[in-house]
Every structure is written in C-alpha cells, then in structure tokens.
Amino acid sequence: MINRCFWVTDSKLYQSYHDNEWGEPVFDDAILFEFLVLETFQAGLSWITILNKRENFRKAFDNFDYKKIAVYPESKYKSLLLDTGIIRNKLKIRSAITNAQLFIQIQQEFGSFSNFIWAYVDGKPILNHFQKREDVPATTSLSDKISKDLKKRGFKFVGSTVIYAFMQAVGMVNDHTTNCFKYPS
Numbered sequence: 001m002i003n004r005c006f007w008v009t010d011s012k013l014y015q016s017y018h019d020n021e022w023g024e025p026v027f028d029d030a031i032l033f034e035f036l037v038l039e040t041f042q043a044g045l046s047w048i049t050i051l052n053k054r055e056n057f058r059k060a061f062d063n064f065d066y067k068k069i070a071v072y073p074e075s076k077y078k079s080l081l082l083d084t085g086i087i088r089n090k091l092k093i094r095s096a097i098t099n100a101q102l103f104i105q106i107q108q109e110f111g112s113f114s115n116f117i118w119a120y121v122d123g124k125p126i127l128n129h130f131q132k133r134e135d136v137p138a139t140t141s142l143s144d145k146i147s148k149d150l151k152k153r154g155f156k157f158v159g160s161t162v163i164y165a166f167m168q169a170v171g172m173v174n175d176h177t178t179n180c181f182k183y184p185s
Helices: 012-020 029-042 047-060 074-081 090-110 113-121 141-152 160-169
Strands: none
Touching (some): 029 047, 029 090, 029 113, 029 160, 074 090, 090 113, 113 141, 141 160
C-alpha cells in the first residue's frame, strides 16, 4: 500500500492529483493561472468538488486562457452564471475576469507571473517537514504577505488561506507529510 498525505481519499481522481500535480513546482504562467482560478473557486468548498468540476471549468473558461478571460464581455459572464457544470457564484466568476486582467498587468511589469510569484520564495520550493494533519498550517506569514500584495493590486478571492493552498498546489511549498511517498528523501 502506498502512503499518501492524510487528506487524500480513496478517490482515484484525488490520488492522481496528489501523485502527479500537488506540490510539483509550476513555472508556466498558463498553469499558474489555472490553479489561481481553481483555488479562488474552491474558497469555502472542498477541493474534491473543484477537481470533479475541473474539466467543466476548463471548457467554460476557454481552457483557462487568461488573455481571453480578461476581455470576456458581459454576455459571457451571464452565460457562465447559467453553466451548471461550474460553481455559479457571481462574485467568483467576476473575480476570474478581474484577476485575468491583473494577471496580465503583472506579466507586463515582471516579465511573467511566474517571475513575480516565485520571487517570494527565491525561485525554489520551501520544503516543510510536517508529520501529521495538525502540523500543516492553513496560512503562514508568507501567504499573508502574498495575499496582501495581491489584494493591493486589486485581485479578488485571494485571502491568505486561498494563497497558501495555491502555494501548496503549485509547489512553492512542499507540504507532503514526512510519511508520504512523495516526500523527498
């Protein structure tokens, strides 16, 4: 039997996500934007809910193409509100559009969103040594700082908990527990 992090259920989708994506360093802006969108929609919900709807989100949001999303007309916003395959939260849908616009502004300022976000960890993942559920924080002083910086730039649904989950997902922090097969030895 493979030892995985405490939060992984017997869902094959969850196991695949954990084994192949979660905690793997992501430097590609398109994938970083996808995770930003998914994490903002996840706020207040379970991650498995988002994973189960991920392909629906991909279709609804033009494969997470931030350049297209940034210029969505009101008609597209309204059609997203009617899409039963995604989370139909008015504010979260609106935030995906706003955040896409701001994502592009950061790219223009820093050369890429990756340059901007990875600078917070000097371009390399922070390796934590957590042993059990209780050890893993929901936020850190670094996620607080990134959240505050993004909010100052106008980003929405980027509270510290969302940002820490984003950091975990894209490998800025490696929070695989020490008993997990993905923990670096």
